[in-house]
Amino acid sequence: MKNKSLLSRFLIWRMKNIKERQFVLILSFIVGIISGLAALLLKTTIHQTHHFLTHNLHVDSVNLLYLAYPTVGILLTVLFVKFFVKDNIGHGVTRILYAISQKNSQIKSHNNYSSIIASTLTIGFGGSVGAEAPIVLTGASIGSNLGRMFHLNYKTITLMVGCGVAGAIGGIFKAPMAGMVFTLEVLMLDLTMASLIPLLISSITGASIAYFFMGKGVLLSYTLNDSFVLSTFPYYILLGVFTGMVSLYFTRVGMYLESQLERIKNRYQKLILGGLALGIMIFLFPPLYGEGYTTIQALINGNIDGLVNNSIFYFLRDHYWLLLGYVVLILAFKVIAATVTTGSGGVGGIFAPSLFLGGLSGFFVARFLNGFNFVKLSESNFTLIGMAGVMAGVMHAPLTAIFLIVEITGGYTLFVPIMVTATIAYLTIMYFEPHSIYTKRLAKRGELITHNKDKAVLTLMKLGKVIETDLQKIDPDASLGELVKLISHSHRNIFPVVDDEEKLLGIVLLDDIRHIMFNPEMYDETYVRNLMTMPPAVLEANAPMDRVMRRFEETGAWNLPVIMDGKYLGFVSKSKIFNVYRRVLVHFSDE
Known part of the structure; x- marks a missing residue:
């Protein structure tokens, strides 16, 4: 409670005394330091593990230990992940991209350390992979969790994720430009002055940490003996x-x-x-x-x-x-x-x-x-x-x-x-x-x-957030009279027809029955099953929004039903999508 109180007081003080842009620059520097130190730690632990296991091997002879080391390393990694992490930490860069698009750039806090330990066990024992993706995930997690701790908005947390990545690459490779460019090119953050300066600060800081502790040497030393002809x-x-x-x-x-x-x-x-x-x-x-x-x-x-x-x-x-x-x-x-x-x-x-x-x-x-x-x-x-x-x-x-x-x-x-x-x-x-x-x-x-803004906004939108459930459902065996009574209590002009198992059978449009709904003689003789029509298309609840928009364009419809496993969930309308699209665009934009 005391820590929360201190943090709350700091946040209030920060809002009064430090502008948002200045705070982002300060935070990018901090993220760069921590990411650079994490990269240094990972590099050192892998090198020491590798050296401990192989320094007695002879270069001109067969070494049977190569048969055992990788299996032991993977076994230790699997046990660590299963009993301590209890989460999937593979595919580091893909997980970052997924977090940005589907999780509001929120990355679980265990990634601050779990990838370092797991990749040390894997690579130190001979796993034929690189340490860069784990440290990139670590840096991204550091940026994400610091951003959340200071209650930053989505686009700023995303920028902090990028800063963590830039700092990690800058630190592990001593390559600040590559760290910044990777963030823009692979994580697909927009290139604006608002993002460029923090990324530069983090990548340079991460590289500086590496230079400070490891000297000026490069990962692969190269001497030009043959110039370009x-x-x-x-x-x-x-x-x-x-x-x-x-x-x-x-x-x-x-x-x-x-x-x-x-x-x-x-x-x-x-x-x-x-x-x-x-x-x-x-x-x-x-x-x-x-x-x-x-x-x-x-x-x-x-x-x-x-x-x-x-x-x-x-x-x-x-x-x-x-x-x-x-x-x-x-x-x-x-x-x-x-x-x-x-x-x-x-x-x-x-x-x-x-x-x-x-x-x-x-x-x-x-x-x-x-x-x-x-x-x-x-x-x-x-x-x-x-x-x-x-x-x-x-x-x-x-x-x-x-x-x-x-x-x-x-x-x-x-x-x-x-x-x-x-x-x-x-x-x-x-x-x-x-x-x-x-x-x-x-x-x-x-x-x-x-980098396509339209596709980016659609990716951030979720169909489940725009489904409308206030439409009145009706049974296919209901009479026209029952339907008219339902219409009198509804403010919508679409009526989904569903059976006892909630399966969508069709829809009734108010415009289609307007010519008979004021004829009482037909109330008991006409049934909904004879009045319903099939919708122009049906959407699955897990459909991505770009596919949803394509269906609207193909059918020319203004409203389409949504189902899950064949069961009716609700309707989605173009007007609702456009309203949410506008809000997400403003939320996502750097401007």
Whole structure:
């Protein structure tokens, strides 16, 4: 009670002394600090766990522990989620998008810490996923819960969610521009000055926290040995197409495997099957262990040993073309490994797998073309630029990919080929997949907010909120006289006809019976079943609002009935929708 009293007094003082816009800027700074510290904590715990488990392994020998670690990690994650969290914390970015569109940007408070613990267990023990989605969900949760604590409105809480995401990405990657751009591009927040400044503050603050505690080093150090040559321009276009197709493979195969794993209802059976499969894949292809940044760093440095260390295929380091075949297998199995990790109960994201696939794709393209001796391409440059290609394709976020790769490597000298490859990859996958791996599930259910204001407002509206239930129902066996009596007590001109089980059989329109309703001789001879007509369309109660509006446009109707499981619920009218639409638009708008 004392804490609530202090908070209430602070809120009153804040309203009197600090303007809303100034308070948002202050809060964005606080969110950036907390998100940056959370990113630092997650990064450190994963690294320490990984180091503790693997520092005694020998690079030139087979390590059977790779078979056991992933299963143990996923088991610990499943137990933690089941007995402590008791909620689904997977698909971090998708959950944020869902919260923005369906939950008024409210994210449960356990996400402030649960994703950090769960992803440490998963990734530290070798789960083939990234830490970025969990920390993004953590940052979003921090912003959401601070916004709710200070009683902010929906659009400001949504902005705080974006600030948490920007701060988390800025902190884990030391990439403030990428953090801000990701928020605008993937979370689809509107680009206005009211949102831009807080996002910048949070992302810069998060990155500053990382620099303060971890120094100036970048995630992937890069030294330019081969500058960009204009004659290689066509090969970067080719790399863009190739990484776009790899992105398509990641999206479709990943979602297919995930749907198959969801069919296994027993979580422990799923865990054992997934853990064993992941362990075998990592045993055969050790680069699949964990996030994979060590392998990418080795390729950027020109050290191919990073591909075969700890592997039964160590001998391939001296075989040019066989090594390329080995790379193709790693590319193919990385998608399977990442999906199996999350699908069997692990917690992680697709940032790191996207970068890993991109790096290997770039290395493969350059080494493959170099093998024919008609061109000499920089394998380290292509490794770096390939990361931007796959990230742009998988996330449908070319700007995020461009800024992220430039910031985490310091590779500003390759800005032009990075832009070319990322753009071509994005255009390639867009031809086949209009939605990213983050948004595809939500778009299918009509729960995705986009930059299209009209669609965004319709997504925020719920059919259940506009159903009118004040219409008088009548039985099909009722007489015209009973109907006229009902009309005299009603202020509506539509009368739904329902049976004893509340099933909608038809409707009676006042205009259709006006010519006989004043003829008493027909009162006992005419029945409602002979007067009713079928409505032009019937709406399901769970229908998204964009589908509802399409039905109104197709039928030209002004009122349509709503049912659930065949039972009548009420009517929805255009006028009610337009009134609510206007209120939501004002509520949603930044202006």
